[in-house]
Amino acid sequence: MFAEAIEQILQDLCTPAAVRAIEAGASPAPLWHAVESAGFLELLASEADGGAQLPLADLFPILCNFGRYTVPLPLAQSIAARALAPAHMLPAGMITLAAALRREADGSLCCPLIPCGVIADFVLARDDAALLLLPGALAQRSASGVRGSLTATLTWCDDSGATRIPGDGAALTAFAAAAHAALLSGAITRVFEMTLQHCKDRVQFGKSLGKFQAVQHQLSVMAEHTAAASIAAAAAFHTEDRTPTFLRAAMAKSRTSEAAVLVAATAHALHGAIGVTEEYDLQLLTRRLHEWRMTHGSEAHWNLLIGQHVLANDLSLVELVCSA
Amino acid sequence: MNPLISAFRFTALPPETNAFRAAIKDFLKSDMEDSAPDVRARSWMGFSAAFSKKLAARGWVGITLPKQYGGANLDALSRFVLVEELLAVGAPVGAHWIADRQSGPLILKFGSEAQRRFYLPKICAAEAFFCIGMSEPNAGSDLASVGTRATRCANGWRLNGRKIWTTHAHRCHYMIALVRSSGEPQQQQEGLSQFIVDLSLLGVTVRPIRDLTGDDHFSEVFFDDVLLADDALIGTEGEGWAQVNAELAFERSGPERVYSSIVLLEHWINCLRRGPDAAVHAATIGRFTTHLATLRNMSIAVTAKLMNGASPALEAALVKDIGTEFEQSIPVAIAAAISMNPDAAVDPALYRTVAYLSQIAPTYSLRGGTREIMRGMIARGLGLR
Ligand SMILES: Cc1cc2nc3c(=O)[nH]c(=O)nc-3n(C[C@H](O)[C@H](O)[C@H](O)COP(=O)(O)OP(=O)(O)OC[C@H]3O[C@@H](n4cnc5c(N)ncnc54)[C@H](O)[C@@H]3O)c2cc1C
Numbered sequence: 230m231f232a233e234a235i236e237q238i239l240q241d242l243c244t245p246a247a248v249r250a251i252e253a254g255a256s257p258a259p260l261w262h263a264v265e266s267a268g269f270l271e272l273l274a275s276e277a278d279g280g281a282q283l284p285l286a287d288l289f290p291i292l293c294n295f296g297r298y299t300v301p302l303p304l305a306q307s308i309a310a311r312a313l314a315p316a317h318m319l320p321a322g323m324i325t326l327a328a329a330l331r332r333e334a335d336g337s338l339c340c341p342l343i344p345c346g347v348i349a350d351f352v353l354a355r356d357d358a359a360l361l362l363l364p365g366a367l368a369q370r371s372a373s374g375v376r377g378s379l380t381a382t383l384t385w386c387d388d389s390g391a392t393r394i395p396g397d398g399a400a401l402t403a404f405a406a407a408a409h410a411a412l413l414s415g416a417i418t419r420v421f422e423m424t425l426q427h428c429k430d431r432v433q434f435g436k437s438l439g440k441f442q443a444v445q446h447q448l449s450v451m452a453e454h455t456a457a458a459s460i461a462a463a464a465a466f467h468t469e470d471r472t473p474t475f476l477r478a479a480m481a482k483s484r485t486s487e488a489a490v491l492v493a494a495t496a497h498a499l500h501g502a503i504g505v506t507e508e509y510d511l512q513l514l515t516r517r518l519h520e521w522r523m524t525h526g527s528e529a530h531w532n533l534l535i536g537q538h539v540l541a542n543d544l545s546l547v548e549l550v551c552s553a
Numbered sequence: 554m555n556p557l558i559s560a561f562r563f564t565a566l567p568p569e570t571n572a573f574r575a576a577i578k579d580f581l582k583s584d585m586e587d588s589a590p591d592v593r594a595r596s597w598m599g600f601s602a603a604f605s606k607k608l609a610a611r612g613w614v615g616i617t618l619p620k621q622y623g624g625a626n627l628d629a630l631s632r633f634v635l636v637e638e639l640l641a642v643g644a645p646v647g648a649h650w651i652a653d654r655q656s657g658p659l660i661l662k663f664g665s666e667a668q669r670r671f672y673l674p675k676i677c678a679a680e681a682f683f684c685i686g687m688s689e690p691n692a693g694s695d696l697a698s699v700g701t702r703a704t705r706c707a708n709g710w711r712l713n714g715r716k717i718w719t720t721h722a723h724r725c726h727y728m729i730a731l732v733r734s735s736g737e738p739q740q741q742q743e744g745l746s747q748f749i750v751d752l753s754l755l756g757v758t759v760r761p762i763r764d765l766t767g768d769d770h771f772s773e774v775f776f777d778d779v780l781l782a783d784d785a786l787i788g789t790e791g792e793g794w795a796q797v798n799a800e801l802a803f804e805r806s807g808p809e810r811v812y813s814s815i816v817l818l819e820h821w822i823n824c825l826r827r828g829p830d831a832a833v834h835a836a837t838i839g840r841f842t843t844h845l846a847t848l849r850n851m852s853i854a855v856t857a858k859l860m861n862g863a864s865p866a867l868e869a870a871l872v873k874d875i876g877t878e879f880e881q882s883i884p885v886a887i888a889a890a891i892s893m894n895p896d897a898a899v900d901p902a903l904y905r906t907v908a909y910l911s912q913i914a915p916t917y918s919l920r921g922g923t924r925e926i927m928r929g930m931i932a933r934g935l936g937l938r
C-alpha cells in the first residue's frame with residue numbers, strides 16, 4: 230500500500246518535465262515535501278522511532294520505482310539512512326550517502342562524487358566502522374560538471390561540523406550498493422519496456438522493427454539481462470535483517486551494473502537517432518544507468534571483493550552461493 | 554511492469570530443504586566414487602546405471618512422482634535441491650536423467666492409468682532409462698517437420714523412420730518419440746503424436762555416434778517396420794506438439810542449464826586457493842559467482858512456477874539462453890587464465906578439464922533447442938511475432 234501511494238506521488242510530481250527542471254536547477258522542494266509530509270521517509274525507521282519498520286523486501290519495489298521515475302533527489306538514501314542510524318538522531322532535510330570519506334593531511338574531509346551532492350542537505354558517510362553525519366551547508370560543493378548530473382564532490386575544511394552517529398559503517402556501504410542496484414533495476418526495466426514499445430511502433434521497410442529477426446534477438450537478450458538484473462537486485466532485499474548483507478548487496482550491484490551497460494547500448498541502438506535527443510525521455514534513464522553503474526562501485530569493484538571473499542573461503546563455490 | 558520480467562520473482566528455497574540437502578551431501582560423500590574432474594565434467598552426460606540404482610535405492614529417482622507409483626511425492630523445489638547437489642559434484646546422473654526430468658512427469662500427466670503403473674515404478678527404481686526422440690536428420694530446429702511415421706495397423710501401429718542425436722539411446726530401454734501419425738510434414742504441428750518405443754523391439758537399430766571429444770553419448774536410431782502395441786501411444790493422438798512443448802518447459806529451465814561447467818570452475822578455484830595466482834583472477838571469480846547466484850535464482854523462480862502447475866515455457870527458454878551463455882563463458886575465461894603465463898605450471902587435470910569443456914561447450918546452446926530458437930521464442934513471448 231505504501232508502494233502505490235508513493236507511486237502516485239511520483240506520477241504527479243516526478244514527471245519527466247519536473248526531472249528535467251530539477252536537473253537544470255529548479256527547486257526539488259515540492260517532490261521532497263510531498264514524500265516527507267506523507268511520512269514515507271520513515272518507512273524503515275524502527276517502531277520505537279515512530280517508523281513503519283518495513284521489511285526490506287517491501288521496500289524493494291519502492292526503490293525500483295525511484296529508478297523507473299528517474300527520481301532526481303536522494304529519496305532512497307534518506308529512507309535507507311533511517312535503517313543505518315537511529316532515526317531520532319537524523320536531522321530534517323535531504324540526506325544522501327557517501328561512497329567514501331577521505332581525511333586529508335591538512336585536516337579537511339572529502340567525499341568524492343556523491344550522488345545528489347549538489348542538492349543534499351546532509352551527507353551520511355562511513356568513517357571506517359562508524360558513521361559520520363556532515364552538513365552540506367558547511368561544505369564546499371564541486372559539481373561533477375556532467376550536464377544534468379547532480380553528482381558532486383563535497384569537502385569540509387575540518388570535522389568541526391560533523392556529528393558522530395552510532396551505526397555500522399559496513400552496513401552503509403552494503404545498503405548504498407543495494408539501493409543503487411534497485412534504482413538500476415527499475416530504470417533498466419523501464420528502458421527495456423520503452424525499447425520494446427518503440428520496436429513495435431516504428432516502421433521501416435514496410436514493417437515494424439520488431440518483425441526483423443536481428444532486432445527480435447537483441448530484444449530477447451535485453452529481456453534476459455533485465456530479468457537477471459531485477460532478480461539479482463531483489464535478492465539483496467530478501468532478508469530478515471534491517472540492512473542488506475555484504476555478499477547479496479555486492480552481487481546485486483555487480484549484476485545490475487553489468488546489465489546497465491548492455492541495456493543502455495541496445496536501447497540506443499534500437500531507438501536510432503531519436504533516442505539520443507534531449508527531448509526524448511530515454512536519455513533521462515540511460516544517463517542514470519551509466520551514472521548509477523559507477524556510483525558506489527562498478528561491477529569491477531564488487532567482482533574483485535566477491536572473488537576475494539570466495540578465494541579466502543573454504544566452502545565450495547556452490548555451497549557459498551547456496552548459503553549467500 | 555512487463556509480465557515476462559515480473560515472472561522472475563525472487564523465491565527463497567523453503568527451509569525444509571536444508572535437511573534434505575544435507576542428506577544428499579552425506580550420500581554423495583559415501584556413495585559416489587571418486588573420479589577425476591575431467592570425468593566429472595561430463596556432468597549429466599556421464600552415464601552410470603550403478604550410480605542411478607544407488608540413488609534409486611535411497612528413493613531419489615523420480616522424487617516428484619506420487620508415492621503410489623514409487624515416487625517420493627516431493628515438490629519441484631526439492632528436486633531442484635537434489636539436482637543441484639548432484640550437478641555440483643559432477644555425479645554421473647545420465648542414466649536416469651531424462652526419465653527423472655521429463656519422461657516420468659510426461660507419463661504422469663498424459664499417460665493412462667495402466668501406463669503409469671507400468672512405467673513409473675520402473676523409472677523410480679532406475680530400471681527403465683528413457684531417451685528423447687525428437688530430432689531427425691531433416692528436422693532439427695524445425696522440429697515440427699519430423700518425418701518418422703506411425704501408421705495404423707491391426708492391434709497397433711507400424712513405425713518407420715529415423716531419429717538422430719538421441720542422447721544415450723544405445724543405453725536406454727525406452728524412447729519417447731515424436732512422430733507423424735496423420736497428415737503430411739507440410740502440416741507441421743498438426744498430426745503429430747508421442748509414442749513410447751521399447752528399444753528392444755524387432756526393427757529398432759541403434760547406432761552410437763562419436764563426438765569430437767571421443768565420447769559416444771548420442772545415437773542414431775532406425776525404425777524399420779517396428780510394430781507397436783496400441784498402448785504405445787502416450788497422451789492423445791494428434792496432440793504430440795502440445796505435449797512436447799509441456800515437456801520442454803521441464804527440459805529447459807533446470808539447474809543443468811546453469812551448472813554444466815561447474816566442475817571446471819570449482820576445480821580452478823581449488824587450484825587458485827592452493828597457488829600464488831589467486832589475486833590476479835579474483836575479479837573473474839567474483840563475476841562468475843555473481844552470475845551463478847543470479848541464474849540460480851532465475852532457475853528457482855521458474856521451478857516455483859512449474860510447481861504451481863504452470864507451464865512456463867517462455868521463462869524456461871529465457872533461462873536456458875542466458876544460462877548456457879554463462880556455462881560457455883567459463884571455459885573461455887579459464888583457458889585464457891591458465892595460459893596467461895607460459896612459464897607457470899598448469900595442473901594436469903585442470904588442463905584436461907578445460908580442454909574437454911572448450912570442445913563440448915558449443916553443444917550447450919544446441920541441445921534442447923538452439924540459441925536462435927530460444928531467442929525467437931522469447932521474441933514471440935514479447936509479442937513481436
Ligand atoms: C549433445 C547433444 C545432445 C542432443 N540430445 C538430443 C536428444 O536426446 N534428443 C533429441 O531429439 N535431440 C537431441 N539433440 C539435438 C538437438 O535438439 C538439435 O541439435 C537442435 O535442435 C538443433 O538442430 P540441428 O542440430 O539440426 O541444427 P539446425 O536446426 O540445422 O541449426 C543450425 C543453425 O541454424 C540456426 N537456425 C535454424 N533455424 C533457424 C531460424 N529459424 N532462425 C535463425 N537461425 C536458425 C540454428 O540456431 C543453428 O545455429 C542433441 C544435440 C546435441 C548437440
